[in-house]
Amino acid sequence: MSCSAVASAPGVHFDPFPSGDENGLRAMGSGDPACPKEMVHGPCGGVRDDGGCEVEGIACPFADATSPVAWAGPDARTESSITPPARWLLDVRIDDTLPRLEPWADRLRALDAVVLIGEHLDEPISIAPAVAARRCADIGLGALVTVTGRDRTAQQATHEVGAVVEAGAVGVHCVTGDHPRARFPDRPGSVRFGSDGVRIAALAASAGAGLVSVAESPAATPTAIRPGRLLEKERAGATMGVLNHAGGVVDLEAFAREVRRGGAQLPLAAPVPVITSRRAAEALMAFPGLVLPDGFAAAIVASDQPVTDGVEAAVTFAADLLGGHAYRSINLSGGASLPSVERIEVLVRIIESVEERVGPTAAPSPRQPAG
Ligand code: SF4
Structure with missing residues (x-):
């Protein structure tokens, strides 16, 4: 693919997939052939x-x-690029019931909440x-929409990102994406x-x-x-990290604290698991590289009122995180x-329930160094 092919995509002005040596970017090269996702900026999570x-x-190489x-x-960092993110990210899937979320749009906006749409x-x-x-924008939902590199050429990713922005999304969540063989080893077919x-x-x-959020x-591993x-990622253009x-x-x-010590300023969203069933717990625990708080999932799995106990566990965890000094945003996932x-x-x-406990203004400014 040529530089000009990407540069001609609507709204996109920088080509991170150069075929030449403009801007000294050849160092990016192509991905590591030992990585099934051919990542340049590995490792994934x-x-x-x-x-x-x-x-x-x-x-993993x-x-x-x-x-x-x-x-x-x-280096894409500027003073203005560090914009305050939404306080709440809500992990929501697009399905046939999406239009029924329209009555919630104003309430979510008032709560400073956006829906996080994955590519699962x-x-x-x-x-x-x-x-x-587009569907979220049509019903007034603020949406942070995921674009992965999976099953997409670089040029297709470029066009998809531009189209998401043009469709009125609040932002783009930029991730490499899970490899299908990690989740479904027996699924036939190949993916690039x-x-x-x-x-x-x-x-x-x-x-x-x-x-511009990143995960x-x-x-x-390797945690260091x-x-x-x-x-x-911040230097590339990210304005929020979702953990x-x-x-x-x-x-x-x-x-x-380590992120701030390393020099990154971008606001961070802390992960709070919302587990309301055994199935939800098992789905989360199946991902390599993820660690839930001690006993969090087990207590809900053993409960005879998993929705009530799952909500209470999430409220307590989120309130404790916002009551500290490191996080001003929470991803309910x-x-x-x-x-x-x-x-x-x-x-x-x-x-x-969390806002009642900690108050809507208890969190620090996104530029304030973590405690
Ligand atoms: S763990 Fe991720 S980065 Fe490492 S080889 Fe596998 S896909 Fe690539």
């Missing part, structure tokens, strides 16, 4: 504790890295990110990854996305380079065991 890939039987892969493109491998129906963005989360973040920033997995990866489950309050606050409307009802109940 799926590295197993023993250094194995999320796809069984492969050694990034597992022993002692420093993150440096972003070799232009187990979606009941597959919808392109730009279509999801044309880009990784870092390069998609550069595209989203170039396309003028209001919010990081603090508990995934995870804080530094967020600095490289995967990585233990309890103490663990997450320690990670935030977990298995989608409830239909969209019931799920929104539960999530709003959690938000209202």
Whole structure:
């Protein structure tokens, strides 16, 4: 693919996939051939504790890295690029019940909440990110819409990012994406990854996305380079880091301190699991590289009122995180065991209970160094 092919995509002004040596970007090169996602800016969050890939039987070539892969493109950081993110990210799936969320749009806006739309491998129906963005915009939902590099050439990713922004999304969540063989080893067919989360973040920033979020997995091997990866993502264009489950309050606050010590300024959203069924717990625990708070899932699995206890556990965890000094945003995430409307009802109940406990202004400014 040529530079000009990408540069001609609507709204996108920077090409992180150069075929020439403009801007000294050849250092990005092509991805590591030993990585089934062909990542340049690895590792992803799926590295197993023993250094194995999320796809069984492969050694992760990034597992022993002692420093993150440096972003070799232009430094996108500016004072104005660090915009205050939404206070609440709500993990919601697009399904046939989406139109029934319209009456919730004003309430979510008042709560400073946006829906986070994933590109999940187990979606009941597959919808392109730009279509999801349009459907959310049509009913007034603020949406942070995921674009992955999975099954997309670099050029297709470029166009998808531009289309998501044009569709009115609040922002683009930029991730490499899970490998299908990590979740469904017996699923036939092959898949190619044309880009990784870092390069998609550069595209989203170039396309003028209001919010450019990226993911990081603090508990995934090699843990020492995870804080530094967020600095490289920020340099590529990220304006928010959304963390995967990585233990309890103490663990997450320690990670935030390391991120600030490494120089990254971008606001961070802490992960709070919303587990209301055994199925939801099992779905979360199946991901390599994720660590739930001690006893969190087991208590809900053993409960005879899992919805009530799951909500209370999430409220307590979120209130403790917002009551500290490291996080001003929370990502309420977990298995989608409830239909969209019931799920929104539960999530709003959690938000209202947390706000009652900590107050809507208790969190620090996003530029304030973590405690
Ligand atoms: S764990 Fe991720 S980065 Fe490492 S080889 Fe597998 S897909 Fe690539």
